Amino acid sequence: MPRKKITETPAEKTRYLIYTRVSPKGSDWVGSETTVVDQATQCRAYVLATDPEGEIIGTIEDEFESGGSSKRPGWVQIISEVKHGTAKWDVLVVRHLDRFSRSISDAVNALELFHDNGKHLIATAQGLNSSTPSGRGVINILLSIAQMEREFAGERTKLKMISIAQKGLWPVGTPPYGYKRGEKHDNNLYIDEIKADQVRQIFSRYSAGAGSLELSRDYGIPKNTVLHILRNRTYLGLICYDKKEYKGRHTPLISQDLFTQVQNILPKGATAPRPKAQKYPYLLTGSIFCSCGRAMTPASAHGRSQIYHYYRCTDLATCKARIRAEEIEAAVLDSLGSINISEHEIESIISEIKKLAQKKNSQIPEESAVRKALKTANERKERITKMFIDGLITPDNAALMNKQLAAASNEANQLEGQLAAITAQNTTNPAVVQEMIAYTRSLANLKSLISMAEKDTIAQRQIINTWVKEIRRTGETWNLTLNLPGSPNCTKWLLRLDSNQRPSG
Numbered sequence: 001m002p003r004k005k006i007t008e009t010p011a012e013k014t015r016y017l018i019y020t021r022v023s024p025k026g027s028d029w030v031g032s033e034t035t036v037v038d039q040a041t042q043c044r045a046y047v048l049a050t051d052p053e054g055e056i057i058g059t060i061e062d063e064f065e066s067g068g069s070s071k072r073p074g075w076v077q078i079i080s081e082v083k084h085g086t087a088k089w090d091v092l093v094v095r096h097l098d099r100f101s102r103s104i105s106d107a108v109n110a111l112e113l114f115h116d117n118g119k120h121l122i123a124t125a126q127g128l129n130s131s132t133p134s135g136r137g138v139i140n141i142l143l144s145i146a147q148m149e150r151e152f153a154g155e156r157t158k159l160k161m162i163s164i165a166q167k168g169l170w171p172v173g174t175p176p177y178g179y180k181r182g183e184k185h186d187n188n189l190y191i192d193e194i195k196a197d198q199v200r201q202i203f204s205r206y207s208a209g210a211g212s213l214e215l216s217r218d219y220g221i222p223k224n225t226v227l228h229i230l231r232n233r234t235y236l237g238l239i240c241y242d243k244k245e246y247k248g249r250h251t252p253l254i255s256q257d258l259f260t261q262v263q264n265i266l267p268k269g270a271t272a273p274r275p276k277a278q279k280y281p282y283l284l285t286g287s288i289f290c291s292c293g294r295a296m297t298p299a300s301a302h303g304r305s306q307i308y309h310y311y312r313c314t315d316l317a318t319c320k321a322r323i324r325a326e327e328i329e330a331a332v333l334d335s336l337g338s339i340n341i342s343e344h345e346i347e348s349i350i351s352e353i354k355k356l357a358q359k360k361n362s363q364i365p366e367e368s369a370v371r372k373a374l375k376t377a378n379e380r381k382e383r384i385t386k387m388f389i390d391g392l393i394t395p396d397n398a399a400l401m402n403k404q405l406a407a408a409s410n411e412a413n414q415l416e417g418q419l420a421a422i423t424a425q426n427t428t429n430p431a432v433v434q435e436m437i438a439y440t441r442s443l444a445n446l447k448s449l450i451s452m453a454e455k456d457t458i459a460q461r462q463i464i465n466t467w468v469k470e471i472r473r474t475g476e477t478w479n480l481t482l483n484l485p486g487s488p489n490c491t492k493w494l495l496r497l498d499s500n501q502r503p504s505g
Contacts, residue, residue: 014054017089018043019074021062021099036061038413039095045417046124047093057089067102075101079110082117090119091131097123097139108465109286111136124420140466158242165241168249176234177225178253189234189250196253202229203254207261230262280309281457283329283464284471291473292319321473328471328478333460335480336467337450349440353433367419374415380408 020039040059047054062074070076081087092114094100100121101107111130114121120131121139129135161171169187170179178199179189198219205215212230216223229235236259237252238245282298290296290313299312299322312322384405387393393401446467453459469481 014051014091015089016047016051016054016056016091016093017078017087018047018056018059018093019062019078019100020059020095021065021067021072021074023066024064034095036063039099041410041413042095042417042420043093043124045414046122046421049418049421067098067100070103070106079113082113082119085117087117087119091122092119093122093124095123096125097128099123108140111139112469124417127420162242162244165239165244165246168239168247170239170248170250171241176232177221177229178235179250189248191251191253199229199235199253202226203235203258203262206230207258207265227266230266233259235259280307280325281461282309282311282325283457283461284311284325284332284468287464287468287470288328289470289472290315290319290321291475292321294319296321296323296473298325323473329460331478332464332468332471332480333450336463337447339446339482346440350437353437353440370415370419374412374419377408377412377415381405381412384408 018040020036020043022034022036022039040061044056047056060074060077062072065072065074078087078092092100097107100123101110111121113119114130115136120129122129123139128139130139164171164187170181170189171187175181175189178192178196180192182188182190198221202215202219206212212223212226215221215226219226221229233240233245234248234250235252235254236256237248237250239248240246280298280300285298286295288296288311292313292315294314296311297314299310301308301310309325310322311325311328313319384401387401446463449463450460453463467482472479472481
């Protein structure tokens with residue numbers, strides 16, 4: 001009997017889209033960003049080295065765009081394509097994770113969107129691939145650490161400004177009307193004689209009965225600026241920063257008696273915040289789902305004496321389920337705070353991380369050859385560049401030397417991409433391993449982190465975005481799924497609240 005001929009269906013090629021970004025500092029900035037061209041070249045080399053059969057369908061650039069913004073044109077296009085199912089690519093390739101996003105909430109939401117729609121992210125410089133659970137976990141860890149580093153940097157900047165204010169100097173920003181700054185790095189306030197005289201007249205005339213609109217017309221200053229001048233305690237010789245006052249080194253423009261007299265005349269509620277500006281933060285947006293499978297969205301209802309805040313099912317035709325926002329958010333934070341991971345369990349996780357790193361850390365001969373070639377290419381670039389700087393290039397050979405410099409730069413970019421591909425497949429970056437270990441140890445402090453963020457909704461949202469993958473309703477029971485690589489779901493917890501009960505009051 002003749003054998004049946006078996007035909008194999010060829011596997012479809014993986015389609016890659018390259019994404020590059022540099023911040024508003026610009027492509028000519030010398031640093032880790034490099035240029036969008038360099039990023040694209042290195043990403044292309046990485047794809048060719050790891051998947052020669054793959055297809056690179058194009059490149060999307062966001063030049064002079066901040067990684068903390070979700071309004072980057074290229075980013076918006078990518079997210080829109082995935083949401084609407086029009087993306088013709090399978091894998092998005094970036095040079096470094098921070099090129100993708102510097103906002104942890106944007107990045108985590110985008111990765112979840114990618115995962116739900118069968119799309120993946122590769123960061124070539126770090127060897128990160130979101131197609132595996134461990135890859136997604138490492139990406140989340142790095143994003144969380146980057147977020148914390150940025151917040152620590154912000155806190156350090158704030159402490160520096162406080163230190164300047166405590167010395168009686170102007171910490172930051174445009175000086176008050178009537179003062180001016182000195183030279184660069186000089187934080188003293190100096191009197192601007194013309195404007196200072198106007199400030200004195202404004203205080204004196206207002207205390208005598210002139211209105212803010214009249215003063216605005218007479219001095220050519222907006223009415224709001226006049227009112228701000230009349231309330232500004234800097235004119236008493238004080239430095240006001242972070243809701244505190246410090247004795248300034250500058251010369252006061254107004255006496256305490258005149259200032260007090262003006263404050264007694266000024267309308268008391270003029271600077272009070274408007275009720276509409278006090279918006280509820282909705283900590284679980286994007287993470288909470290109904291038992292019918294649909295997402296739950298923020299909503300509010302007006303009672304007799306207050307506004308009630310809810311998450312309600314997006315199926316308003318048949319389901320209509322809802323739950324009070326304050327109740328569910330408190331329950332989520334309480335549940336996270338109740339997670340108790342022993343030191344033994346933490347050390348076991350760390351041990352597994354180290355074993356995995358050792359298992360992957362197997363050098364291959366090809367890497368040393370690529371490193372050697374990359375060193376040679378970089379030395380050639382430096383040598384030609386130095387010839388230009390030293391004036392050794394003549395008009396006769398300038399074109400040839402420019403061509404050689406471009407060739408050396410292109411070769412270096414190609415080799416960097418190959419090296420990144422080799423490193424990703426065969427080694428584990430020690431810095432990444434240490435970051436994973438540090439992040440694992442932070443599990444023991446989760447309860448204290450939540451306690452510290454008790455009245456800080458921004459910090460609470462960060463904690464939830466970092467640790468919570470989703471909150472899903474099943475009847476009156478809510479399942480909380482943690483966002484940790486390899487972790488089991490948290491045990492079920494029951495909220496004693498009818499999700500369809502109407503607001504009282």
